[in-house]
Amino acid sequence: MSTTDKGDYLLKVANLKLTLQNQIILDNVNFNVKKGTTLAILGPNGAGKSVLFRALLNLLPYTGNVEWTEKVKIGYVPQNVAVSDIPLSVKEFLSIGTNKANAENSLSLVKLDDKTILNKRLGVLSGGQLRRVLIAWALVDEPNILFLDEPTNGIDVGSEEPIFLMLNSIKKSKKMTILLITHDIHIVQEYSDYLLALNKCVTFFGKSEEIASLSTQKTIYGEPVCVETLKAGN
Amino acid sequence: MLETVIYSLLIGIFVGVSAGYLGSLMVLEKMALVGDALSHVALPGLALGILYNFDPFYGAFAFLFVSAIIIWHVQRVTRISFEALVGAMFTLALSIGILMIRDAEALAEALFGDITQVTLLYSVASVVIAVVAILLTKVIYKKLVLAMISEDLAVSKGIDVAKTNLLYLFLVSLVVAIGIKIVGTLLVGFLVIVPAIAAKNLSSDMFRYSLLSAIFGAVAAFSGILLSSYLNLPPGPMVVFSGIAIFAITIVANWKMQINT
Numbered sequence: 001m002s003t004t005d006k007g008d009y010l011l012k013v014a015n016l017k018l019t020l021q022n023q024i025i026l027d028n029v030n031f032n033v034k035k036g037t038t039l040a041i042l043g044p045n046g047a048g049k050s051v052l053f054r055a056l057l058n059l060l061p062y063t064g065n066v067e068w069t070e071k072v073k074i075g076y077v078p079q080n081v082a083v084s085d086i087p088l089s090v091k092e093f094l095s096i097g098t099n100k101a102n103a104e105n106s107l108s109l110v111k112l113d114d115k116t117i118l119n120k121r122l123g124v125l126s127g128g129q130l131r132r133v134l135i136a137w138a139l140v141d142e143p144n145i146l147f148l149d150e151p152t153n154g155i156d157v158g159s160e161e162p163i164f165l166m167l168n169s170i171k172k173s174k175k176m177t178i179l180l181i182t183h184d185i186h187i188v189q190e191y192s193d194y195l196l197a198l199n200k201c202v203t204f205f206g207k208s209e210e211i212a213s214l215s216t217q218k219t220i221y222g223e224p225v226c227v228e229t230l231k232a233g234n
Numbered sequence: 235m236l237e238t239v240i241y242s243l244l245i246g247i248f249v250g251v252s253a254g255y256l257g258s259l260m261v262l263e264k265m266a267l268v269g270d271a272l273s274h275v276a277l278p279g280l281a282l283g284i285l286y287n288f289d290p291f292y293g294a295f296a297f298l299f300v301s302a303i304i305i306w307h308v309q310r311v312t313r314i315s316f317e318a319l320v321g322a323m324f325t326l327a328l329s330i331g332i333l334m335i336r337d338a339e340a341l342a343e344a345l346f347g348d349i350t351q352v353t354l355l356y357s358v359a360s361v362v363i364a365v366v367a368i369l370l371t372k373v374i375y376k377k378l379v380l381a382m383i384s385e386d387l388a389v390s391k392g393i394d395v396a397k398t399n400l401l402y403l404f405l406v407s408l409v410v411a412i413g414i415k416i417v418g419t420l421l422v423g424f425l426v427i428v429p430a431i432a433a434k435n436l437s438s439d440m441f442r443y444s445l446l447s448a449i450f451g452a453v454a455a456f457s458g459i460l461l462s463s464y465l466n467l468p469p470g471p472m473v474v475f476s477g478i479a480i481f482a483i484t485i486v487a488n489w490k491m492q493i494n495t
Contacts, residue, residue: 057390074390081384086262088379089439096376097391121438 009069010035010145010177011056016064018048018055024200025051029064031196031205038171038178040192040208042185042220047198049181050079053147056179072145075138079149079181083122083130090125090133091118094140106139109174111166127155131163139170145177160184164191185211239463241357242349242416246455246473248364249413250425254451256371256406257426258433258444259378271324273410273423275301277331280344280419284335290344291356294414297327298407306403310396331419346470347418349459360412367405368448374398379440416459421470425451428477435484436491450480 009032016029026048033039041049055062057076083093094103107117110132117129125133131151138146151167152160168191171178180192188195188208195211197204197220210216279297283290305319335341381388381395388395406426413422433446458473465472 054386057386059386059389076387076390078384078386081387083383086379086382087434087437087440087443088383092440093383096380097388097393119439124438 008034010072012065012067012069013056014065014067016052016055016062016066018051018060018062020051020060026055026062026198027201029198029202031202033177033179034194035177036171036175037193038168038180038191039194039196040188041179041181041196041198042183042188043198043203048200049198050149052198053149053179053181057147073141073143074145074147075135075141075143076147077131077134077138077149077151079153081130081134085123088122089119090122093122093133094118094137096137102140102142103136106136107133109139109170110136111162112136128159128163131155132166135163135167142174143176144174145179147179149181150183151180160187167191237354238350238352239459241352241354242459242463242469243456244357245352245360245412245416246459247452248361249409249416250429250451250453250455251448252364252367252371252409252451253413253422253425253455254429254433255368255444255448256402256409257430257451258447259371259375259402260406260426261430261434262379262382271320271423272298272302272406273414273419273421273426274324274331275320275327276411276414276419277344278327278334280414281331281334284337284340284344289356291411291415294419295407295411298411299404301327302403302407303400306400342468343418344414345418345420346468347414347416347421347473349416349463349469352415356415360415363408363412367409370401371405374401375444378402416455416469417473418468418470421474424474424477425455428474428481429454432477432481432484435481435488450477450484454480 011033013029013031016026017024018026029052031039041052043049051060053076054060056066057074090107091103094106104115104118107113112129112132117125117133122130122133131153135146135148135151146167148167152163155163164187167178170176180187182188188211192208195204195206195208196202204210204216204219206216211220276294276298279293279295280290281293282288283293301323305316305323308314308319309316331344332341335344377388377393377395377398380391381393381398385395410422410426413425417425429450430447432450433443436446437443454477455473458476459469461467461476462469462472
């Protein structure tokens with residue numbers, strides 16, 4: 001990753017291509033990320049969304065150009081974690097590979113103010129609490145960009161909204177840039193500034209509000225399936 | 235005789251602590267059976283030591299570590315599970331070992347342990363190896379735990395997961411090799427597994443879990459060796475009985491804790 005001055009942009013990706021076991025997973029991926037904005041990444045299963053994250057984190061080899069315009073510190077929340085069987089307290093987890101002094105501070109940022117949670121085992125937390133703890137872990141080292149791979153994966157619909165509200169407030173207070181993988185058009189509309197639709201290549205890149213238009217939905221999903229059409233079919 | 239018992243008890247404490255501590259990671263990795271089966275791989279190495287008259291520890295350690303590297307490498311390349319690979323390897327090694335050791339008494343010692351031959355030098359070397367293994371494991375413990383939670387998270391924090399795993403397997407090989415003398419190759423795996431699962435019954439955090447695992451390992455080894463010298467029975471089975479007693483107590487304690495909460 002090179003570091004040059006590119007004005008408002010924090011990240012520029014050009015012609016990114018990634019091949020795994022002779023299969024092209026991502027091809028000709030181009031997009032930019034502006035500082036202090038949220039980029040939502042949308043696409044069907046197998047579209048290469050998580051692989052794109054792993055490439056940007058240098059966990060997978062790729063070709064093309066990934067350019068960070070300033071020194072970045074990335075906080076990462078993966079989609080899946082295995083914590084159910086490990087006797088590990090929240091306090092211990094927050095101290096792994098991070099600056100311990102900030103641990104309690106980052107718990108307040110994710111609105112987990114009840115300190116008794118520190119001594120709880122990760123495996124007994126609710127889905128929403130666990131997601132907040134993972135986000136807190138990603139925040140401990142005070143990153144300037146957050147990579148969130150389906151941050152509300154496995155939690156009920158009612159608990160999703162507060163997590164995105166919380167992320168929005170962190171973004172504003174810390175002037176953070178967020179890259180967010182999601183399947184939910186509502187989340188794209190409400191909580192992101194830009195949208196990158198992927199299906200091995202980029203099918204759409206632009207402002208998130210454009211997802212409301214039929215032409216954008218056609219570009220991403222093909223022909224929209226309307227309620228009326230379904231009824232007529234029945 | 236008293237000297238050898240004292241030396242054996244000393245080794246027992248350090249082998250117990252180190253096997254319990256390292257085993258706490260093995261159990262979390264869902265590689266409990268790997269820890270057990272891996273110890274059997276040492277048998278051909280012990281056999282070489284017996285046949286060619288050199289310290290069987292070196293043979294045991296060499297076979298353990300080479301097997302661990304082969305298993306580690308094949309697993310990375312083929313993605314076949316650790317359990318399956320160790321299962322194949324240990325039955326092969328056990329078969330070769332049993333064919334190589336023709337002397338029934340020597341075979342029984344290799345399989346079930348023997349404390350009558352322990353020397354001061356061997357005791358000191360064992361203690362040093364155990365302490366080094368514990369200290370190095372302490373350095374990589376949290377890294378391995380993070381890799382268990384998510385390998386991507388660990389790699390994103392700059393941890394070389396493959397190398398850390400290899401170092402861990404090397405340390406397990408060392409600890410198992412020194413434990414074989416006391417507990418025997420068939421039963422040393424017990425010290426890697428049972429103290430850890432007993433500790434897991436009573437722990438909700440990692441500090442307590444790893445500490446209890448080390449303590450239970452030491453208590454099982456110490457009391458087992460003491461019983462064995464008192465009753466004049468092979469030490470391996472006695473260590474197993476002590477460990478199982480601890481495990482049973484922790485199950486009851488865990489059950490009581492659940493009733494009370």
